[in-house]
Amino acid sequence: MSKKKKTIEELLEEALVSEDEKPYEVPENWVWTRMGDVIKINPSKPKLDLPHDQPCSFLPMNKVNPQTGKVDSLEEREFEKVKKGYTYFEENDVLFAKITPCMENGNTVIANGLINKFGFGSTEFYVFRTSEKIDERYVYFLLRSEKFRKQARAEMTGAVGQQRVPKKFLESYPFALPPLSEQKRIAEKVERFLSKIEEAKQLIEEAKETFELRRAAILDKAFHGELTRKWREENQCDKLEPIEQSGNLGPFKLPHGWEWKKLGEIGELQRGKSKHRPRNDPKLFGGEYPFIQTGDVARSSDYVEDFSQTLSEFGYNQSKLFPIGTVCITIAANIADTAILKFPCCFPDSVVGFVPFEEIVSSEFVHYYISTIKNDLEHYAPATAQKNINLKILNEVLVPVPSLREHEVIMDKIKNLLDKEYEASQYLFLENSIELLKQSILSKAFRGELGTNDPSEENAIELLKEVLREQVK
Secondary structure, three states: OOOOOOOHHHHHHHHOOOHHHOOOOOOOOOEEEEHHHHOEEOOOOOOOOOOOOOEEEEEOHHHEEOOOOEEOOOEEEEHHHHOOOOEEEEOOOEEEEOEOOHHHHOOEEEOOOOHHHEEEEOOOEEEEEOOOOOOHHHHHHHHHOHHHHHHHHHHOEOOOOOOEOOHHHHHHOEEEEOOHHHHHHHHHHHHHHHHHHHHHHHHHHHHHHHHHHHHHHHHHHHHOOOOOHHHHHHOOHHHOOOOOOOOOOOOOOOOOOOEEEEHHHOEEEEEOOOOOOOOOOHHHEEEEEEEOOHHHHHHOOOEEOOOOEEEOHHHHHOOOEEOOOOEEEEOEOOOOOEEEEOOOEEOOOOEEEEEEOOOOOOHHHHHHHHHHOHHHHHOOOOOOOOOEOOHHHHHHOEEEEOOHHHHHHHHHHHHHHHHHHHHHOHHHHHHHHHHHHHHHHHHHHOOOOOOOOOOOOOOHHHHHHHHHHHHHO
């Protein structure tokens, strides 16, 4: 006995979201339904009878750019090699990465430019296929919104590192459906906004590169004596006899009154301590002693000004506390990143602490100089999976050392010039705000708050009925 088909009225009743389940208010001519009631999620693959060598479009997961939501490049493979074991999709389908971390990163794309209007890709894609009544761009932007991805993260199942978004969650997800013309207006306005945001981000990236180049140029001039050339002339320093180098020649010629000294001659170098194993033993942490690691140094600008981890009394007793003003130098993972401590702190043996002899140089002088030779130091690291340099290498690093008087002038000039650069580059720190703006736009889009809705248009419930009618044909 064949199963009785449901009427449109019955399907509509099932598809509508109850008042209690509606996540938020939307315009009156919109309707709340379930994603699975208006979109085909992972529709069945049609039977394809093609020559074995028929070229087909193929999309690996790593070819989707999570930042732009575009495909970096489609591959071309023979039908024989993709017909089994891969996800099938068609032109204008929305592909959504269901596995961590690709889902969290926003690996979502609209399939365009496919050979013969269909293609194959990673099995970790969900395929969202819309009808003529649903604009695929509207669905695409919903899947890229942080609100949706946050809810999807909370529903993921499976082993850590291999968790996936369940299809059941997607099918039952409350979906705010506007009239078709409003879907198109929303998609077009979001596209314009996001395009401008991407342009702004690109300008910021270019400005960052320019800023880093100018900073590098300032420091290069400082350590070659160019910044203080006029000062030396005015103070007749260039009339001094050059200091005897004792065969300790450096990478470039120094001005009169300067000399090359090894890092170990102008301060004390000591590795951080982390004797206890395993390093992540919980009893090491949670006390009152600040503790940083290589990542904290890498993320700092010039100074380490905060910390997120502390050592317990037990952890402190197997470590070492370094004083304020210590130059922290990373020697593993990210090599030769430096930053200066603003507070007494402990760190592991993947970081070296340099405490300068203040009658010779300052912490800032050494910090800035090492930043100019970072690439050179990286070359000393052995070509292994875990790159690192050692204390012996650092002790032998040559530093151009001026007189203490000129040292003070150099540091004043560096500070003044870099302060001006920092002031000019303050807008660079809008990058996080831009990401928040993007998510704010997407949030407003699905609440009907972009100013595009026309309340005189036919209620979207009629559109929902049309979609459901297609399903019962």
